[in-house]
Amino acid sequence: MFGDKKTVMTTPEDALPGRGEAVAVPSAHFVNDNPLVDPFPEGTETIVFGMGCFWGAERRFWQIPGVFTTSAGYAGGVTPNPSYEEVCSGRTGHTEVVMVVYRPDEVFFDDLLRVFWETHDPTQGYRQGNDVGTQYRSAIYTTTDGQVDEAKRSLDIYQAELTPLGFGEITTEIEVLDEYYYAEDYHQQYLAKNPHGYDCHANTGIVYPGLD
Numbered sequence: 344m345f346g347d348k349k350t351v352m353t354t355p356e357d358a359l360p361g362r363g364e365a366v367a368v369p370s371a372h373f374v375n376d377n378p379l380v381d382p383f384p385e386g387t388e389t390i391v392f393g394m395g396c397f398w399g400a401e402r403r404f405w406q407i408p409g410v411f412t413t414s415a416g417y418a419g420g421v422t423p424n425p426s427y428e429e430v431c432s433g434r435t436g437h438t439e440v441v442m443v444v445y446r447p448d449e450v451f452f453d454d455l456l457r458v459f460w461e462t463h464d465p466t467q468g469y470r471q472g473n474d475v476g477t478q479y480r481s482a483i484y485t486t487t488d489g490q491v492d493e494a495k496r497s498l499d500i501y502q503a504e505l506t507p508l509g510f511g512e513i514t515t516e517i518e519v520l521d522e523y524y525y526a527e528d529y530h531q532q533y534l535a536k537n538p539h540g541y542d543c544h545a546n547t548g549i550v551y552p553g554l555d
Contacts, residue, residue, distance in 0.1 A: 349433035349476035350469045353421065359434045361422035368414070368525045373532035374405050377412040380525070383444050387411050390445070390455060390490055391418050391520050393438040393482030394463040395471030398533040399542035401441045403458050405532070409450025414442045415526040415533070418484050419516065424524055430478050438480045438516075442523055452490060453554050456497045459483065460551040462544045465515045466505065472543050481513075484520035491519065493554060501551050508549065 372379050383389070394400045397415040405413045417430050420437030430437050443455060463471055465481040483494045494517045502513050525531075534540050 349431075349478075351433070352469075352477050353434050353436050355421050357434060358421040358436055359425070359429050359432070361429070361435070362424045365424050366426075366525055366527050368528055368531060372405070372412050372414075374535045375412065379412060379414050379531065383411065386446060386448065387444050388447050388452075388490075389442060389486045390452070391416075391440050391442050391482075391484035391486075391523055392455075392459050393419065393440040393480060393484070393516075394459060394465075394544070395439070395479045395481075396474055396541065396543050397439040397441050397526065397530065398540060399544035400439075400462070401532065402534045402542070403462055403544060404441055404443045404455070405535075407445075407450060407454070407458065409446050409454075411444045411446060413444070413532075415530040416440055416442055417524045417526060418520060418522065419480075419482055419518070423522070427527055427530065431476070433477055437478060437524070438482050439478050439526075440482065440484065440523070452493055453497070456494065457551045457553060460497065460501045461546055461549065464510075464547060465501070465513045466511045468514045474543060481515040483515060483517045484523075485517070486520050491517065496554055497551070500554065504549055504552065
């Protein structure tokens, strides 16, 4: 249907070589002025979500009480320190993601999962709405054992809600985070800097019941 290699996952042999140096990003979050890069405060935890274009996704999470900081980036791929243009080519293997650093004593991980599931369609494979390509696939990249278990359970719970409504199988990747690469400066907190910018994220209207 889409007719180009952006919808075919690249192989390590075909991936772009990337570079040894990471992109420079601001030291502070544009909205809450908290650090954008680690070290983060003791007691915080980190989770990385891929749910389509990272501009709108990041805004959903920085608005949540208990979230310390957020950033836009790339994960799940092969190419080291990729540029946005390289990710868009489909030849890095990365998906656009949001890193969420949160205080678990102030916001439950399940509350973050609710935002994740309810603000994108996780059954679309290599696309999200009008955005097409492997960079828009749905993903949860975990950093603790507890997150792995909860994320997998939440997928099963949400699938049980989607199936009776005629949706297909959830395609969300759930994997332990390997490498997270920050996106370029202009992507960070993009919709705070550009309030009328593109945002493909909206509530789907399908409620995630949450973990028992």
